[in-house]
Amino acid sequence: MHCSDSRTALSARVDGEALPPGVAGAALDAHVRGCIDCRRWEHQVVALRKWITSIDSGSH
Ligand SMILES: [Zn+2]
Numbered sequence: 001m002h003c004s005d006s007r008t009a010l011s012a013r014v015d016g017e018a019l020p021p022g023v024a025g026a027a028l029d030a031h032v033r034g035c036i037d038c039r040r041w042e043h044q045v046v047a048l049r050k051w052i053t054s055i056d057s058g059s060h
Pocket residue numbers: 002003006031035037038
């Protein structure tokens with residue numbers, strides 16, 4: 001799996017969307033475990049997502 005494919009799939013998963021066709025969750029996890037760059041990238045996406053969610057929930 002290439003990092004670009006991994007990151008597309010991670011972004012979808014963080015957003016609660018289906019993984020792109022041809023990307024298995026197990027293969028994605030295996031790539032992220034072995035790829036520090038994608039791990040960092042996932043953390044950034046998750047942090048950004050939490051931040052956006054906290055803004056949304058604070059506006060009610
Ligand atoms: Zn990677």
